[in-house]
Amino acid sequence: MPSAESDVVELILRDHRRMEDLFRTMRNAEADRAAALGEFAGLLVAHSLAEEEKVYPALRRYKNVDDDDVEHSVHEHGEANEALLALLEVEDTSSKEWEEKLEALVTAVNHHADEEERTLLNDAxxxxxxxxxxxxxxxxxxxxxxxxDAGCGSVENVRGIVASSGG
Known part of the structure; x- marks a missing residue:
C-alpha cells in the first residue's frame, strides 16, 4: 500500500479535510476570515486543477471507474469555482452577504467532496x-x-477560470 504521503487518494482526502478546517475558520467571526479565504482559494483551485490535469485523465482509463463520475466531478469543480469567485468578490468579511456566499461555497464544495469520496476515490x-x-x-x-506557487487562488485568476469554463 502506498504511504499516506504519496497515495493520491490520501492526498486528495487530506485536502478535503483542510478545506473543512478552513470553512470552520471562515465561519468564525473572531477569526481572520480574509486570510482563511486566501488559503482556501489557492487550495481549492490548485486541488481542482491538479485533479483535472493529472488524476481524472488517468482514472478514465480504468474500466471500473465510471466516466460519468469523472465528468460530474469536473462540472462540480466549475460550480465550486463560481461560488468561490462570488465570495472573493465580497469586500466586507463581516457582512451578511459574505456569510451567504460562504454558505453557498461550503454547500458546493462539501457536496462535491462527499460525492468524490464515495465514487471516484473508492473506485480508485x-x-x-x-x-x-x-x-x-x-x-x-x-x-x-x-x-x-503561481498564485492560482487570486481573484483575477479565479475570474479567468470561471470565464473560460463558461460560468
Whole structure:
C-alpha cells in the first residue's frame, strides 16, 4: 500500500479535510476570515486543477471507474469555482452577504467532496494498483504545488477560470 504521503487518494482526502478546517475558520467571526479565504482559494483551485490535469485523465482509463463520475466531478469543480469567485468578490468579511456566499461555497464544495469520496476515490482504491496511485500522487502533488506557487487562488485568476469554463 502506498504511504499516506504519496497515495493520491490520501492526498486528495487530506485536502478535503483542510478545506473543512478552513470553512470552520471562515465561519468564525473572531477569526481572520480574509486570510482563511486566501488559503482556501489557492487550495481549492490548485486541488481542482491538479485533479483535472493529472488524476481524472488517468482514472478514465480504468474500466471500473465510471466516466460519468469523472465528468460530474469536473462540472462540480466549475460550480465550486463560481461560488468561490462570488465570495472573493465580497469586500466586507463581516457582512451578511459574505456569510451567504460562504454558505453557498461550503454547500458546493462539501457536496462535491462527499460525492468524490464515495465514487471516484473508492473506485480508485479498489481498481488502481498501489504503485499507480503513488505515481498519481506524485503528479498530483507536483501540479498542485505549481498552481499554488503561481498564485492560482487570486481573484483575477479565479475570474479567468470561471470565464473560460463558461460560468
Amino acid at each position: 482504491r479498489e481498481n488502481v494498483a498501489d504503485s499507480r496511485r503513488a505515481q498519481l500522487g506524485e503528479a498530483f502533488a507536483k501540479a498542485r504545488a505549481e498552481h499554488l
